[in-house]
Amino acid sequence: MSEELRNLIERLALENALAFNGVAKAEAVLGKLLGMNPDLRSKVRELIPIIQEVTEKVNRLTVAEQAEILKRFGGILRVEKPSKQELPLLPEARDFPQVVLRFAPNPDGPLTLGNARPAVLCDYYARRMNGRLILRFEDTSPSVKPPLKEAYDWIIEDLEWLGIHPDEVYYQSDRLQTYYKYAEKFIEKGFAYVCLCKPEEFRSFEKRGEPCPHRDQDPSLSLSLWEKMLNGGLNPGEAVVRVKTDMKHPNPAIRDWPALRIDVAKHPRVVGFRVWPLYNWSCAIDDYEMRVSHVIRGKEHLTNEVRQSYVFKYLNSPQPVSIHIGRVRLEGSVLSKSRIMRGLAEGAYTGLDDPRLGTLKALRRRGFKPEVIRRVVLEMGLNITESTVKWENLYAYNREAVDWEAERYYFVKNPFTMIVRSIPQQVEARLVRHPSRPELGYRNIVLKPLNGEAQLIVSSKDVENLAPGSRLRLMSLFNIEVEHVDPHSKTVKAFFKSLEVPEKSSGIKLIHWVLPSDAVKTVVLMPDASLVEGLGESHLTRLEPGRIIQLVRFGFCKVEKVSKNVVNLVFSHP
Numbered sequence: 027m028s029e030e031l032r033n034l035i036e037r038l039a040l041e042n043a044l045a046f047n048g049v050a051k052a053e054a055v056l057g058k059l060l061g062m063n064p065d066l067r068s069k070v071r072e073l074i075p076i077i078q079e080v081t082e083k084v085n086r087l088t089v090a091e092q093a094e095i096l097k098r099f100g101g102i103l104r105v106e107k108p109s110k111q112e113l114p115l116l117p118e119a120r121d122f123p124q125v126v127l128r129f130a131p132n133p134d135g136p137l138t139l140g141n142a143r144p145a146v147l148c149d150y151y152a153r154r155m156n157g158r159l160i161l162r163f164e165d166t167s168p169s170v171k172p173p174l175k176e177a178y179d180w181i182i183e184d185l186e187w188l189g190i191h192p193d194e195v196y197y198q199s200d201r202l203q204t205y206y207k208y209a210e211k212f213i214e215k216g217f218a219y220v221c222l223c224k225p226e227e228f229r230s231f232e233k234r235g236e237p238c239p240h241r242d243q244d245p246s247l248s249l250s251l252w253e254k255m256l257n258g259g260l261n262p263g264e265a266v267v268r269v270k271t272d273m274k275h276p277n278p279a280i281r282d283w284p285a286l287r288i289d290v291a292k293h294p295r296v297v298g299f300r301v302w303p304l305y306n307w308s309c310a311i312d313d314y315e316m317r318v319s320h321v322i323r324g325k326e327h328l329t330n331e332v333r334q335s336y337v338f339k340y341l342n343s344p345q346p347v348s349i350h351i352g353r354v355r356l357e358g359s360v361l362s363k364s365r366i367m368r369g370l371a372e373g374a375y376t377g378l379d380d381p382r383l384g385t386l387k388a389l390r391r392r393g394f395k396p397e398v399i400r401r402v403v404l405e406m407g408l409n410i411t412e413s414t415v416k417w418e419n420l421y422a423y424n425r426e427a428v429d430w431e432a433e434r435y436y437f438v439k440n441p442f443t444m445i446v447r448s449i450p451q452q453v454e455a456r457l458v459r460h461p462s463r464p465e466l467g468y469r470n471i472v473l474k475p476l477n478g479e480a481q482l483i484v485s486s487k488d489v490e491n492l493a494p495g496s497r498l499r500l501m502s503l504f505n506i507e508v509e510h511v512d513p514h515s516k517t518v519k520a521f522f523k524s525l526e527v528p529e530k531s532s533g534i535k536l537i538h539w540v541l542p543s544d545a546v547k548t549v550v551l552m553p554d555a556s557l558v559e560g561l562g563e564s565h566l567t568r569l570e571p572g573r574i575i576q577l578v579r580f581g582f583c584k585v586e587k588v589s590k591n592v593v594n595l596v597f598s599h600p
């Protein structure tokens with residue numbers, strides 16, 4: 027037997043022992059081993075005596091020794107759940123040598139859960155099908171969709187967090203000469219023309235399905251007008267380049283669509299350009315030049331696929347296979363970029379990571395794991411219908427993702443002082459850091475009564491409405507009986523009842539607590555941006571920002587800021 031397998035058996039035996047008061051059972055170890063590695067089923071006969079020998083050896087150790095050895099093995103082995111079924115492969119893109127996908131955001135705001143959908147899907151398929159992933163910033167509309175200087179970095183950061191590392195990155199604002207070059211070529215060949223119609227004039231031709239007077243003008247005339255567009259001889263609104271499609275196309279929106287226009291608004295990245303491509307032009311030219319084989323984008327682009335098909339036809343090139351997906355909604359959260367940016371400008375939100383927003387930054391701040399976002403997106407698949415993400419779902423997935431790392435701590439919301447009398451002796455509470463990870467150890471909190479009396483801090487919710495005579499158990503300490511509750515002074519008087527852990531069937535409520543001498547002010551930012559204040563164990567001040575913890579009977583939180591006197595947390599979910 028390999029040493030690796032022997033070590034694994036020992037590790038599983040230690041885990042099993044620590045979960046059952048120091049005594050491991052060989053059958054349980056065997057079951058776990060086979061669950062992890064079904065191929066070993068054929069070797070059960072050889073395995074049994076070894077597992078028995080190892081468990082016996084482990085059972086001779088003290089619990090402390092077992093914990094120590096398990097720690098050396100790297101703690102409890104976390105068995106990853108097998109991942110869900112894979113999505114179906116993308117339809118084959120004949121005529122393309124390689125699978126190439128691109129995620130093409132407009133840098134005019136932060137990424138939201140809605141944008142995460144195409145981003146994750148493009149990345150997933152690029153990796154799964156051994157292809158390439160391109161990140162392309164579509165930033166060529168200085169006045170209609172003004173790009174934001176900071177948004178480029180926001181997007182790169184958010185993608186990195188999601189674990190998406192594009193193979194290539196392009197900025198369309200760096201590629202204006204390319205769009206010009208193709209425009210000129212199209213004009214020369216009569217595939218496009220410069221149109222001087224006023225917008226309403228063109229609309230009436232479009233509606234009637236008739237060519238406007240410029241459609242059939244000599245390409246040389248269009249070319250000289252194109253020059254004027256570029257050099258300032260024409261003003262914004264006076265001319266556009268149009269791609270010739272079909273003025274009788276059943277969908278008027280397809281008829282000779284505009285490809286480039288004059289826009290003199292300032293751009294955050296480049297200066298000196300007055301002609302800008304519209305989305306359909308730059309997108310089609312780039313998809314062509316970058317040899318994009320598959321496009322995954324929102325269903326609002328269905329008509330654009332038809333518009334862009336003319337460009338590929340004129341270029342005599344296959345068009346990428348397009349897959350259109352539905353929008354994403356996140357129950358009760360703001361996902362619209364324009365609403366987010368407006369709200370920010372008006373001061374309605376504290377920042378891009380305001381917990382009320384559906385931005386990736388807000389989800390990250392709340393402690394959601396990137397793999398949870400990926401999981402939710404992949405479960406939506408390539409569906410064209412709108413999908414609503416339920417918070418409950420995100421919570422459940424994230425709980426699964428963080429439970430292992432989240433140490434447990436006590437935090438008391440809206441503190442009440444509890445004075446307990448008649449405590450017979452000093453009591454030591456051993457609070458485990460994690461119920462299924464004994465190797466993480468515990469905090470020892472010693473309660474030293476003075477003349478039989480001690481003070482504790484408990485949550486108002488647990489005691490406020492209690493009648494005298496009510497019984498409670500202070501977790502890991504002892505049982506008490508309430509004598510008097512005074513909501514004005516926020517005090518409860520109680521007396522010690524007994525030490526033993528009550529039977530589950532007794533119905534006695536277990537409540538958590540902190541000691542006044544071991545309490546630190548703790549402020550939790552909630553999903554609705556409100557703040558919940560209370561007192562937490564002083565141990566919280568030793569945690570580094572970024573850590574995910576669970577506040578017992580309150581919920582999972584992410585540590586945001588820690589100082590000697592205050593701990594700031596952000597609430598993730600119950």
Ligand code: GLU
Nearest residue numbers: 130131132164309322323
């Ligand atoms: N910039 C476009 C958008 O964000 C990209 C659409 C596409 O992928 O073609 O909607």
